[in-house]
Amino acid sequence: MAAIGELKPPERILLGPGPSMVPPRVLQAMASPVLGHLDPAFLAIMDETMNLLRYVFQTENALTFPVSGTGSAGMEACLVNLLEPGDRAVIGVNGFFGQRMVEMARRCGADVTVVEAPWGQAVDPEEIRRALGQGKAKVVAVVHVETSTGVLQPLEEVVEVAHAYGAVTLVDAVASLGGVNLPVDKWGIDICYSGSQKCLSAPPGLSPVTVSDHIRQAVNGRKIPVQSWYLDFSLLKTYWGGERVYHHTAPVPMIYALHEALRIVQEEGLEARFARHATHAKALWAGLEGLGLRLFVPEPIRSPTLTTVEVPEGIDEAAVRRRLLSEYGIEIAGGLGPLRGRIWRIGLMGHSAQQRNVFLLLAALGTILHEMGVRVDPGAGVVAAREAYTS
Amino acid sequence: MAAIGELKPPERILLGPGPSMVPPRVLQAMASPVLGHLDPAFLAIMDETMNLLRYVFQTENALTFPVSGTGSAGMEACLVNLLEPGDRAVIGVNGFFGQRMVEMARRCGADVTVVEAPWGQAVDPEEIRRALGQGKAKVVAVVHVETSTGVLQPLEEVVEVAHAYGAVTLVDAVASLGGVNLPVDKWGIDICYSGSQKCLSAPPGLSPVTVSDHIRQAVNGRKIPVQSWYLDFSLLKTYWGGERVYHHTAPVPMIYALHEALRIVQEEGLEARFARHATHAKALWAGLEGLGLRLFVPEPIRSPTLTTVEVPEGIDEAAVRRRLLSEYGIEIAGGLGPLRGRIWRIGLMGHSAQQRNVFLLLAALGTILHEMGVRVDPGAGVVAAREAYTS
Numbered sequence: 001m002a003a004i005g006e007l008k009p010p011e012r013i014l015l016g017p018g019p020s021m022v023p024p025r026v027l028q029a030m031a032s033p034v035l036g037h038l039d040p041a042f043l044a045i046m047d048e049t050m051n052l053l054r055y056v057f058q059t060e061n062a063l064t065f066p067v068s069g070t071g072s073a074g075m076e077a078c079l080v081n082l083l084e085p086g087d088r089a090v091i092g093v094n095g096f097f098g099q100r101m102v103e104m105a106r107r108c109g110a111d112v113t114v115v116e117a118p119w120g121q122a123v124d125p126e127e128i129r130r131a132l133g134q135g136k137a138k139v140v141a142v143v144h145v146e147t148s149t150g151v152l153q154p155l156e157e158v159v160e161v162a163h164a165y166g167a168v169t170l171v172d173a174v175a176s177l178g179g180v181n182l183p184v185d186k187w188g189i190d191i192c193y194s195g196s197q198k199c200l201s202a203p204p205g206l207s208p209v210t211v212s213d214h215i216r217q218a219v220n221g222r223k224i225p226v227q228s229w230y231l232d233f234s235l236l237k238t239y240w241g242g243e244r245v246y247h248h249t250a251p252v253p254m255i256y257a258l259h260e261a262l263r264i265v266q267e268e269g270l271e272a273r274f275a276r277h278a279t280h281a282k283a284l285w286a287g288l289e290g291l292g293l294r295l296f297v298p299e300p301i302r303s304p305t306l307t308t309v310e311v312p313e314g315i316d317e318a319a320v321r322r323r324l325l326s327e328y329g330i331e332i333a334g335g336l337g338p339l340r341g342r343i344w345r346i347g348l349m350g351h352s353a354q355q356r357n358v359f360l361l362l363a364a365l366g367t368i369l370h371e372m373g374v375r376v377d378p379g380a381g382v383v384a385a386r387e388a389y390t391s
Numbered sequence: 392m393a394a395i396g397e398l399k400p401p402e403r404i405l406l407g408p409g410p411s412m413v414p415p416r417v418l419q420a421m422a423s424p425v426l427g428h429l430d431p432a433f434l435a436i437m438d439e440t441m442n443l444l445r446y447v448f449q450t451e452n453a454l455t456f457p458v459s460g461t462g463s464a465g466m467e468a469c470l471v472n473l474l475e476p477g478d479r480a481v482i483g484v485n486g487f488f489g490q491r492m493v494e495m496a497r498r499c500g501a502d503v504t505v506v507e508a509p510w511g512q513a514v515d516p517e518e519i520r521r522a523l524g525q526g527k528a529k530v531v532a533v534v535h536v537e538t539s540t541g542v543l544q545p546l547e548e549v550v551e552v553a554h555a556y557g558a559v560t561l562v563d564a565v566a567s568l569g570g571v572n573l574p575v576d577k578w579g580i581d582i583c584y585s586g587s588q589k590c591l592s593a594p595p596g597l598s599p600v601t602v603s604d605h606i607r608q609a610v611n612g613r614k615i616p617v618q619s620w621y622l623d624f625s626l627l628k629t630y631w632g633g634e635r636v637y638h639h640t641a642p643v644p645m646i647y648a649l650h651e652a653l654r655i656v657q658e659e660g661l662e663a664r665f666a667r668h669a670t671h672a673k674a675l676w677a678g679l680e681g682l683g684l685r686l687f688v689p690e691p692i693r694s695p696t697l698t699t700v701e702v703p704e705g706i707d708e709a710a711v712r713r714r715l716l717s718e719y720g721i722e723i724a725g726g727l728g729p730l731r732g733r734i735w736r737i738g739l740m741g742h743s744a745q746q747r748n749v750f751l752l753l754a755a756l757g758t759i760l761h762e763m764g765v766r767v768d769p770g771a772g773v774v775a776a777r778e779a780y781t782s
Contacts, residue, residue: 001446004439004654007647010432011424018640022425030644031418033402034410034594036722041401048395055392068596069460069621072639076621104620197640203425205459205596205642227618229495230460230467246727248463249409249588251596253421254645256398263395331427336637 012325013352015361016333017147017175017306019197019204020349022257026202029260030253037250046240049255052262056200056270057192057210058183063233065240066206066258068251071174071195074207076104077231078170078193079141081211081219085109088137090167092123092158096148096336097172101141108227113137119338120149120308122301125157132165140167144182145175145303148336150296150345152180152303159188168215174198177208178265179277179305179349184210191215196254199277199305201350202261205254261350277304280353283385284346287362290384291369292376296343305353307346308335312374317341320368328364358385403716404743406752407724408538408566408697410588410595411740413648417593420651421644428641437631440646443653447591447661448583448601449574454624456631457597457649459642462565462586465598467495468622469561469584470532472602472610476500479528481558483507483514483549487539487727488563492532499618504528510729511540511699513692516548523556531558535573536566536694539727541687541736543571543694550579559606565589568599569656570668570696570740575601582606587645590668590696592741593652596645652741668695671744674776675737678753681775682760683767687734696744698737699726703765708732711759719755749776 014021035042046065053064067074079101083089089110091101094117105112113131117123123142132140140162142153155171162169168190173182177192179199184192190212197204211219211233219226219233226232230248238245265273281304285295288309296308311317317334321344324330335343346361362381370378405412426433437456444455458465470492474480480501482493485508496503504522508514514533523531531553533544546562553560559581564573568583570590575583581603588595602610602624610617610624617623621639629636656664672695676686679700687699702708708725712735715721726734737752753772761769 001442001657003657004443004650006654007420007423007436007650009423009426009436009647012426012430014425014427016427019425019427019643027422027425027644029398031422032398032400034405034413034418035400035403036405036407036410037595038724039403039716039722045398045400051392052395069464070639070642073460073621076619080619100620107616107618107620195640203642203644204428204640205645225498227498228467228471229491229498230464248461249586249595251461251594251642251645252410253418253594253648254596254642256400257644259395259398263397266392266394325430331430333427333429 011329013330013357013360015346015348015352015357016331017345017347018195018349020201020347020352022201022203023264023351025264026257026260030203030257032256034252037252038244038246042252043244045255045259049259049262050240052259052266053208053210056178056262056265059185059210061210061212062241063216063237064210066196066208066255067231068248069207070204071193071207072100073231074193074195074209075101075172076228077209078191079104080108080226080228080231081233082139082170082191082215083108083110084223086111088113088135089139089141090115090128090131090137092128092142094121094123094149094151095119095143095146097143097146101172120151120297122151122153125161128158129161132161132167137165137167139170141170143172145180145305147175147306148339150303150306150308152301155189156187163188175305176303178273180303181274196258199349200261200265202258203254205251206258277348277353280348280355280358281307283388284348284358286388287358287381287385291362291366291381305347305349307348308343309346310343311341312369315372315374317344320372323368324364328360330361330364355389402720404721404748404751406737406739406743406748407722408736408738409586409740411592411738411743413592413594414655414742416655417648417651421594421648423647425643428643429635429637433643434635436646436650440650440653441631443650443657444599444601447569447653447656450576450601452601452603453632454607454628455601457587457599457646458622459639460598461595462584462598463491464622465584465586465600466492466563467619468600469582470495471499471617471619471622472624473530473561473582473606474499474501475614477502479504479526480530480532481506481519481522481528483519483533485512485514485540485542486510486534486537488534488537492563511542511687513542513544516552519549520552523552523558528556528558530561532561534563536571536696538566538697539730541694541697541699543692546580547578554579566696567694569664571694572665587649590740591652591656593649594645596642597649668739668744671739671746671749672698674779675739675749677779678749678772678776682753682757682772696738696740698739699734700737701734702732703760706763706765708735711763714759715755719751721752721755746780
């Protein structure tokens with residue numbers, strides 16, 4: 001076999017739906033000396049990481065830790081621990097990741113009732129109420145920010161309805177945690193998972209979860225064991241909790257990276273961080289509209305962390321993305337499922353949410369669209385964004 | 392919440408059962424700029440990583456890739472894809488990780504027959520034959536190097552017996568891949584998983600697996616879906632294979648690290664690498680015996696990657712490990728389960744398998760044992776190891 005050459009990944013401006021850009025401090029922390037997963041020095045780092053995660057989740061939940069896998073592993077962890085065969089789950093579906101929850105819940109043997117909304121709209125709590133009225137459910141699950149559409153789902157009413165019917169609420173916060181407000185305890189969310197690589201700006205590889213104490217106890221009282229040994233909270237809590245029983249070998253450098261990324265969140269402060277995401281998103285929205293483009297999601301439910309914008313008539317959206325990548329080193333994403341070819345997805349998450357990235361993208365996109373024959377002033381996006389920043 | 396301080400992990404000499412020491416080149420690669428998981432530049436890195444993994448597994452299997460989780464996730468991935476409820480599995484158990492396979496297989500609803508051997512001995516292929524003679528089984532699973540005991544399981548006869556009865560063989564190669572010979576295709580192993588953090592000397596976080604084509608097809612023909620969506624090979628192959636369908640966000644920096652670690656394996660060459668592991672293990676064994684200690688596993692089935700040694704009468708084994716860690720920065724491990732308090736486990740895996748580590752450990756251990764009242768010349772281990780190196 002021929003020798004494989006050295007790794008030389010190009011530097012990208014990551015403005016897709018994740019991973020977001022990783023601050024140099026985080027990359028550096030990740031390259032720190034590897035410790036054993038039961039080394040007292042590492043156990044202290046685990047404790048700090050759990051404390052920092054409680055801060056970003058705004059929770060006191062004891063079981064708040066990163067699952068050793070990506071966001072989808074966190075999704076699966078929550079579902080397999082909650083659901084036993086025959087349990088009923090009501091799942092809000094207004095995009096790709098709601099559908100994924102349905103698929104996973106069915107693999108748990110759950111009886112799933114789907115409450116649908118069109119892609120680009122929020123799930124209606126009244127429809128969840130109707131579904132709950134039709135029969136006892138154990139879980140109501142919704143996606144806070146749907147990565148396929150950029151819809152920000154209002155959560156408080158969903159939680160209220162679920163609790164009124166004796167169901168627990170599971171929230172997918174993959175594209176929201178650390179970018180928009182998500183006070184887990186205040187809103188009464190029972191269980192919630194996220195990803196390391198979006199608004200927290202650590203690399204992909206971990207899925208922070210928080211599990212309320214009553215759910216933790218319910219998991220311990222299950223009739224049959226959790227179908228995943230790797231993701232079984234009753235075992236994981238003995239490693240992450242006080243007893244430190246060996247479960248699996250923690251992905252040590254990823255924990256370092258998350259620890260440093262969370263320290264940066266703490267330094268900035270949650271309020272300031274949410275405000276920064278909002279500021280840059282508003283400038284981006286103004287800039288895209290300045291280029292004559294139409295935003296896909298109406299403003300009241302538009303997430304600042306992920307913006308979706310319609311592809312102009314007659315434009316090959318993939319060609320635009322290829323040019324952004326090859327000429328400017330910028331990554332944005334296309335649509336998924338029914339939105340394939342119809343929208344672009346632009347993330348301003350964590351470290352990526354900076355004025356220079358907003359300006360660069362608008363300048364590059366304006367230029368490319370102009371060169372592809374769209375009747376637009378290439379600088380109109382930058383001008384509109386600048387106005388939004390200064391107004 | 393009080394500000395959490397900067398991460399300052401101490402530098403350890405990692406001579407436990409994993410993670411092993413990570414070469415600086417690998418740490419550096421891991422800190423390279425993060426790419427999107429569908430970036431063409433990243434897809435090329437994935438392809439190279441698969442090629443490199445085929446080299447270390449000595450296989451042509453198309454589906455050879457790293458599962459996005461640690462070794463236990465790879466174990467679970469193989470079992471959940473292979474086993475449907477009611478399938479019979481014959482599992483060799485001669486330690487902690489064989490037991491773990493049993494536990495996971497039962498969570499798949501499998502009918503498990505355990506073929507036991509005492510901890511510290513190999514599983515007898517004749518007993519596997521007897522178990523297979525009692526009724527049709529789908530899978531025979533064994534552990535190549537049992538991390539709890541350091542036993543190197545002879546595999547060729549196990550595979551032969553399994554195939555004679557129409558069963559496929561699943562091999563746990565977590566503590567062997569890249570350290571001892573494991574020619575997957577030549578020996579006819581059907582499916583095999585490992586960990587990134589042992590003889591490959593990447594950090595923990597990935598589990599390389601290789602799946603033969605006939606198993607891949609069998610997974611596609613299952614009656615019910617794989618109970619884990621995250622670990623479903625039929626979905627994972629659409630991301631790692633040619634179609635590049637988005638499944639989950641790959642842990643990009645971990646793939647960088649594995650890529651670089653595998654490049655180092657390729658540069659050294661498999662034969663030279665196995666010889667290096669054997670050389671340093673033999674010196675360690677001589678040195679430990681020079682200190683009057685008794686090795687736990689008889690030589691014909693003693694793995695060079697992980698050595699187990701009996702704790703001398705009257706010695707508090709945990710106190711010895713604490714002193715090794717605090718005074719010398721050396722990590723070794725104690726025993727698991729029935730061997731708790733009775734043995735130490737010393738890994739010489741990947742980058743950790745170096746003469747200077749052998750000498751340092753023997754010098755430190757000799758000194759500590761001497762100071763704790765064991766009648767031993769503190770330098771006797773080093774002298775014996777030196778003789779082994781030079782003979």
